[in-house]
Amino acid sequence: TQAEALGVVLLAGGLALWLEVSYLLTALTVGATIVNLASHHEQPFHEIEYIEWPFMILFFLLAGASLHVEALAQVGVVGGAYIALRALGLVTGSFVGGHVIGAAPRIRRWMGWATLPQAGVALGMALVAGNQLPEVGETVLPLVVGTTVVFELLGPVLTRLALIRAGEASRG
Incomplete structure (x- = not known):
């Protein structure tokens, strides 16, 4: 099963290269197709969990290596706006979506x-x-890497707080 899962990943990467399309969108499409069409999709996804950590380390290492710290300072106002507007969009969208589906008020408020x-x-x-x-890469990459650091530092704390306040997790 692990070989099957790894084979699908490598096949998808090879097809993306051959067709000259986005690796990211190819991987997302393959994953969505498998989850929706394969009857035994749970086991391969669990098998990948055992071998994914070196790839994740490599991915984040390469993302960090492409960040120029001096460029991070240049996106200060834009980065702040991105953080505020992304948070506003997620909170508002979740609230409205929760209202549409009839979720409990405490869920709508914190989701x-x-x-x-x-x-x-x-x-x-x-x-x-x-x-x-490449003309926007020097702006986009520092913006996304910098704000990802902020969201990854604050996000888990806010997620835990939201789940406790919504009554979906214990304080323990």
Whole structure:
């Protein structure tokens, strides 16, 4: 099963290279297809968990290595706006969505705060954008890496707080 899962990942990467399409979108499409069409998709995904850590380390190492600290200072106001507007969008969208589906008020109030952490897809998209559009890459990559650090530091704390306040987790 592990070989099957790894084979699918490598096949998807090879097809993306051959067709000259985005690796990220290819991987997302393959994953969505497997989850929705394969009857035994749970086991391969669990098998990948045992071998994913070196790839995750490599991915985040490469993302961090492409960050120029001096460029991070240049995105200060834009980064602050991005953080505020992203948080506002997630909190408002979750509240409205919760209202539409009839979720309990405590769930509607706190669900957006539980969705703040970001990492893989945002960094992947920034790396793709930087490679495809070099003229914006020097702005986009520091912005996304810098704000990802903020969301990954604050996000888990806010997620835990939101889950406790919504009554979905214990304080222990």
